[in-house]
Amino acid sequence: MSLTLHFHPLASYCWKALIALYENDTPFTPNLVDLGNPAERAALVKLWGIGKFPVLRDDARNETVPESSIIVEYLDRNYRGRTRFIPDDAGRALQTRLRDRFYDLYVHLPMQKIMIDRLRPVDKTDPHGVEEARAQLRTSYAMIEQQMARGGWAMGDDFTLADCAAAPSLFYGNMAEPFGGMHTNLAAYLERLKARPSFVRVLKEAEPYFQMVPKER
Ligand SMILES: N[C@@H](CCC(=O)N[C@@H](CS)C(=O)NCC(=O)O)C(=O)O
Numbered sequence: 592m593s594l595t596l597h598f599h600p601l602a603s604y605c606w607k608a609l610i611a612l613y614e615n616d617t618p619f620t621p622n623l624v625d626l627g628n629p630a631e632r633a634a635l636v637k638l639w640g641i642g643k644f645p646v647l648r649d650d651a652r653n654e655t656v657p658e659s660s661i662i663v664e665y666l667d668r669n670y671r672g673r674t675r676f677i678p679d680d681a682g683r684a685l686q687t688r689l690r691d692r693f694y695d696l697y698v699h700l701p702m703q704k705i706m707i708d709r710l711r712p713v714d715k716t717d718p719h720g721v722e723e724a725r726a727q728l729r730t731s732y733a734m735i736e737q738q739m740a741r742g743g744w745a746m747g748d749d750f751t752l753a754d755c756a757a758a759p760s761l762f763y764g765n766m767a768e769p770f771g772g773m774h775t776n777l778a779a780y781l782e783r784l785k786a787r788p789s790f791v792r793v794l795k796e797a798e799p800y801f802q803m804v805p806k807e808r
Pocket residue numbers: 602603604605626642643644645657658659660
């Protein structure tokens with residue numbers, strides 16, 4: 592088995608890579624990294640100086656691939672399966688990458704901001720930054736609500752990279768800043784994602800760690 596995923600089962604960006612691997616039953620060796628363990632953190636930093644996961648190591652091709660979107664695209668290119676993450680059509684490929692950027696930058700990052708603030712010492716929290724993140728999430732939710740009026744996946748009929756990005760960001764986003772009753776298309780999209788077998792598996796594997804998710808104070 593040439594692929595190793597360095598990850599943690601609770602980490603939202605790692606879910607993106609796991610969903611892609613599980614979609615196509617791509618064989619890989621999971622390496623659970625405990626960032627609280629200095630040796631394990633140092634080993635991750637050696638692979639990718641930024642020290643964030645997921646990181647995919649491919650011994651067969653002698654490549655180390657960081658960044659969840661790049662990992663999913665790398666799998667699509669080199670370990671292609673029944674689910675294609677980037678459409679062949681150049682225009683649709685660009686739209687797919689745009690939706691992936693949208694979910695990472697305008698849902699995932701503000702969600703992380705809110706969650707990580709909960710871990711800060713009480714005298715070091717950033718209420719203004721958290722309020723900005725909440726406002727960003729509400730703007731993004733309203734846009735997704737319109738996009739998803741047609742049902743289906745982020746790009747329509749086919750499950751793509753954009754859905755790999757949407758699943759973790761919306762799952763945790765709904766915890767950080769709940770959708771509220773008026774976003775029915777958005778809520779229905781998250782339910783479709785949660786019923787997708789690849790994501791069902793990710794959530795099941797994360798379950799033993801869910802008590803580590805930071806709670807609102
Ligand atoms: N842009 C990166 C973000 C990765 C990221 O933020 N990973 C988080 C876990 S979800 C992490 O490694 N956090 C640990 C840290 O920042 O020390 C990606 O798409 O992979």
